[in-house]
Amino acid sequence: MTEPGLYHILTLSALLFCTGMYGFFTRRNLITLLMSVELMLNSVNLNLVAFDRYVWPEKTEGLFFSLFIIAVAAAEAALAIAIIIHLYRTHKSIDVQEAEELKY
Amino acid sequence: MSLLLILIIPILTAGAVLLCKTDEQVKWTALAGSLAQLGVSVALYFLFVRERAITGQESLILFEERYPLLSDAGIFLHVGADGITVGMILLTSFVLAAGVLASWNIVYRVKEFFLLLLLLALGAFGFFISQNLFLLFFFLELSVIPKFLLISIWGSGKKEYSANKLALMLMGGSALILTGILLLYFNGGRTFEIHSLSRVVFSDRLQQVVFALLFVGFGVFTALFPFHTWVPDGHSSAPTAGSMFLAGISMKLGGFGCLKIAMYLLPEGALYFSHIIIVLSVIGILYGALATMMQKDLKYINAYSSVSHVAFSLLGMGMLTQTAITGAVMQMISHGVMTALFFAVIGMVYERTHTRMIQEMSGLMKTMPFIATVFFISGLCSLGLPGFSGFVSEMTVLTGSWEKDSVFHRTVTIAAAASLVVTAVYILRATTKIMMGPPQLPGENAVTDANTKERSAAILLTAGIVWIGLFPAWLTALIKPDVQQIMKRIAGL
């Protein structure tokens, strides 16, 4: 077993990203959807950090970028949860399929 | 005289109409404006002839004025007039004045009606005097909404359908024109000026493509077969003045564009497609005439007959001979006046009988002799009786077509001439049916003959067709140098 290299990590992050997407496409609970998005964002973080470490060791932009992503993701989650709560008030449910009134 | 006056008068009139308080004021304002326009147009004719005599160079565009509008994008307020333009302006002013008079009995939303009518006229005037393709396209499109609203608000029958069909089909034509203009722009040194574009030598391939785009695009406006189906529905649903304008002017925009833009700028394209144009227009002539025979509604009769008549001018253009093209222009002008008169009379009849079906009318000669006479006159003009403009122009087209000495050209000329019989059949069928026979007094309506306004409208237009019909020389002299120039470009290939 060799030490994990860039491609391992990239593969992992890609898998993570796909998992997130899969969750986003299939889950019905809004909170879970949000969590799936977080997974996707985390895969991006992983990417950035890995690139920093393996490809551009002399730079730190990726690192900082991932920090900002985490912060913004938190804000986003907060807002999303607020909206979901609002949705719960109006729909009495946080099932995404309950909110399909707007279409066509 | 500034040519911009031609644009300013309708705009000012529209503004004045907007400020009017009562319907009566609106009508008089519109009438005054349109008469002023008529006066200016007639003055323009005389000034033009004088100017041309002074300058000596016959094919010059006179009264040119050029102001930057969006000059960075090649857009100039560039106007100018040549002989054909002057003829078209005269035609438009005649129809406008007559249209205002013929609309005197409008009671519903008078102000809006006249506003839209003036806007429609503005579009036509602007189109004819534009020397910049952008400006030309601007004015061409300007009339979309007025046309649509005139039909959909004041129209009759299946007006929504007709208005939509008309607007959309014309938009289709505009789309093709737009593309053609853009192609010219990019390949012609980034300019919209007709004058500059006329000096560019375009490649044959490009000429063919752009010519097809422009000719079909303008062809939709002028009811080129098979793009004519907006005509019957559109004309029949429109209110009287609307039909007068649609058939009298709007269709001519297309013909003018075909000639002065497509053929003038792209002579090689014209040569290349000449046969196709001829075939399509002959089909249009015969087929329009045959389809007219089966119509029962007066407006449909005139609409289909317009398809047939306007195809004559396309035929003349396709023939590419001096005489034929001269005839084509004359036919445009002649048909414009004639069909406006026809629609005006149909409107008068409809107002009195409340029907346009020929089988429901009879013996109108007895009950409304003036209207019947005018109806008959316009019918005679339509079937090409000497003394009226239709004869002169159609004969010129046919004579010009005969100049082409090949079996194909001769055959189509004979076919086109054969339509004169069909025209006679449907015109006389309609005329004898509704004018002659025992008078059928429509029930409770006290039928009156035309009133003064209607009479004036009819007399104005009748004077036009008789004037051209009896003294065509002034018109040919007016347009001859410009046609010669087009011919020179075609022959120069």
Added chain:
Amino acid sequence: MTDFFLLLKNELGLCVLLLFLLVMKISGRDNASFLLPAMQWLLLFNFVFSLLFNSGGRLFGGMFDTSPLLAFQKAILNLALYLSSLLFESWLRKSAHLAEFFLLTLSSLLGFFLLISSAHFLMFYLSLELATLPVAALAGFAPMEKRSSEAAMKMILSAAFSSAVLLFGISLIYGLAGTLYFKEVPAALKEHPLTWLAVLFLIAAFAFKLSVVPFHLWTADVYEGAPASVSSYLSVISKGAVAFVFVSALHKIFVPLKGQIQPVLLGLTLITILIGNLFALRQQNIKRFLAFSSITQAGYILFAISSLKAESFTPVIYFIIIYIFSNLAAWSVASVMSSSAGKENQHDYAGLYYRNRFLAVALVLSLVSLAGIPPAAGFFGKWFLILQGASAAKGIITVFVALNLILSLYYYLKWIWVVFQNTNAGSDTITPTRMEKTGLILCVAGILLIGFWGDLYRYIVELVKPF
């Protein structure tokens, strides 16, 4: 230091406004009768101010980049916001959270300003989020309104998804180029399969914001559910800003890939215009209709952008200015109609002309302008877009784009026809407020006059030249 203030003056102006709002909120003076006129005046000042003292330069270690052109773009957005504050007055007046509305809008606008000026992907991402998130909150602004909360949910989820995709693309670019500065990226981009994927991810994110088919699906739902003022913000300011950014991003970042990007953009253009038209055709709800109409407009903007030339800025900016007037007027009428009696359907507009001539004329003119029919300015705007697009596209594509004008004319005419339809659909009076009237008059004047205002176009051309 003066540079700092001068270069950041638009952003700082917004910050001042935000501070003002906060103070007012805290001090409890957030009642509509005071705050609304105050905000209207302040936004007007802000707009006028944004027109003055514009210069170019860089800040924050090159992450922030501004120029007179970019400043002008911001001024346009300022104008749009000012007009919105007039045009949606009656809705704003009714709203219980006026201060919050402005707080959120202004923050979002601040985000867009920074987005326009961003020269670094981090800046880009942050400002994009700053621009997007408040709007999601705004979408759910209607209290206890089912459709509104659904819209907000759809907005935030879609936005989060798209920003995840965008970030993934950015991370790939970082991995490939080793830099996140826009101006350094092109040189460092290597021929690599992942490059193209990264670029596609980025384009997709732009397309999402610009509502380009097939990334547009959220648009109609959100526009319909959200209050008209928010939808109009999305459709005018958001779209305009993203279009500006897209043009400069394409010009700055993706230069080496022009050859590959152009067919993609052209393909997206065609499908956007077509699908937008096809959907707009059948809409009965005015907000949904305007949503699809705005998708089609986005298609035309994309057509101009697809020429991938710096000059494409000119028609885009010019069009956006016109689009602001036309579209805001339409949205405003929709808002007045909606807030007076919750009327959003086509048949509610039947005979509007005979009930409120002013509103009807404004609506018709704006629709005419959107359809691109003269004498409305939309004709000029669309003309330049198509002209720009045609400069690079094949003739056949231009024909297709032009022929789509037929389809769009059809549905605009349908609405116009409805407005003039003579039915006695309703006798209730619909009265816009004075400010709304003022705003509509401004819009109508803009629609009628901008096309003939050659200096404006020349000014834009001059601005774009050094770019």
Added chain:
Amino acid sequence: MIYTVLVLLIVLFPLAGFLFPALWGRSLFKKSAGPLTVVLMTFSFLLSAYFAYLYFFEFGYQQGAYRRFLFPDIPWLEFSGALAIRMGAYIDAVSVMMLLTVTFVSLMVHVYSLWYMKHQERYAAYFAYLSLFTFSMLGLVLSSNIFQMYFFWELVGVSSFLLIGFYYQKPAAAAAAKKAFIVTRFADVGFFIGILILSFSAGSMDFETILHKLTTPGSDALNTAAAQTFLGISALSWGAALVFMGAAGKSALFPLHIWLPDAMEGPTPVSALIHAATMVVAGVFLIARLFPLYAITVPGVQEFIAWVSAVTALMAALIACVQTDIKRILAFSTMSQIGLMMLSLGVAKYEAGPVPGYTASLFHLFTHALFKSLLFLCAGIMIHFVHNNSIWKMGGLRKYLPLTHLFFLAGCLAISGIPPFSGFFSKEEILLAAYRNYFPLYVLVLITSAVTAFYMFRMYFRTFWFYNLKGPTEKETEIEVPALIPLVLLAIGAVLGGFIPFGNFVTSDGHRMPFHFDVRFSLLPVILNLAGIFVAMWFYKTKNKRSDIVQEKAWKLYLLLSEKFYVDHLYEFITRKVIFQVIGRSAAWFDKNIVDGMVNLSGEATQYVSAAFRKLQSGKVQLYALYFLLAILALALITILK
């Protein structure tokens, strides 16, 4: 100069006679339109008489021949190059003779109409139309340019239309007017194309040039034109044949004759003027104008003309034998007589010096104008008296209408070719021309002539003798004095017109032609004609059933004749069934369903596609994200695959 003014005045007086009543017929000239136009026509007639005098005796005869003059010659519409329509007056013996004939008959009819149309509704309009017709006819005969002739050709057509349809409330009149116009219009299209062929071959539209260029053997124009063929026939022959088609339409030659009998729905004086004396002979005039062309360049076409005319002459004469409507009998007789005139032109061989056939034709045209209008005017009186057109409703009229009886008899004798009445002389010359050049046609003419005598006297005896009409209860005056004048004058013409030395004035080349008279040659036709008269007398002089018996015996023949050889039915079939039902209907169907259908279809297809795509906007936010992803993948795939 003075001649120009004279010619112009001759033409302009009738024009004024049209314009004044047409414009102010309801107000100013409501009552006075008749007298006004009569005065104007009198001026016109007097001037043309004076002009004819000047031409024949003062300035026209120079160096041993009548010369041609072009009086005013104004360019009206220029096509390209030398092709132009010029409006001018082509003065030669023929046109001067026509001028005189037209103005004279027109004046007579005007005067007669003062009485006949009194108390009619649209009194002013009637006179306006009459004057319009006269104006157009004068323009036609004076034409110097073939296109100018076409111009006026159409104008006489429309005046004819107006006058046939004068009683517009009668559906039959409306239909007849329509029919007349359309049939002649059809022929005119042929005429028009013929004009194009001829004038393009000659490079000009002026008669002078056309005749010069196309009849000079070996000229360039002739050679080039002869080289062009279509269906194996030279272009010039086509052109000449098509011009003849126009002439045939106007002159009601078979098979374009069907409109003339129906045209009798118009007022009787109109029939006298237009459908007997002047307009219908325009075809003859046209062919006479172009006579050298036919005789020299295209003799084949000339022969064709001869046969067509012969068929028409005989056929019309036969049909006339079974007709019952007095005006229709006269109409068929007109057809027959025009056939004879045309035949005379058809058989005339070109020779150096005056061509006798040519002169014969125009002589017959002249005499026919006089006696046929006389007959029509008499018929008008009879119809006016009986209030019916049918000869079965008449009988024994000689007691009530003694003057008319006299005039009518004179007319009948003239048309039957009994010496010394005018018809005898002119017909004699036609017979002579046919005899010399084309014997089979001579036989046909003889038969026609005899049949003519029979049916004319059938009509005469049936109406004035046969049995005594039950006298009208109230005493009606036969005719008023003013209306008598034209009858007297025309009768004088009909009786004595033959003694005019016509060959001294009107010949094919302007040279005078001595008049021949050979009793031996005249004997046979006169005997045959007299035989015809006696047969008619035997049948119809007294009340008897002889004719009925013959009718029953030969009912098939009778049916064939009374149905006019079924030509009308054939036309009816072609127009109604073929053109209207098949072609017209399918064109309309095609337009409504195919062309329009395509437009509607594209609209519906758009709607359909739009509806089909509806599912895309499912409202499910997850699907939106999925499409988002799929779109990226699709774009990536497409670009990679490319």
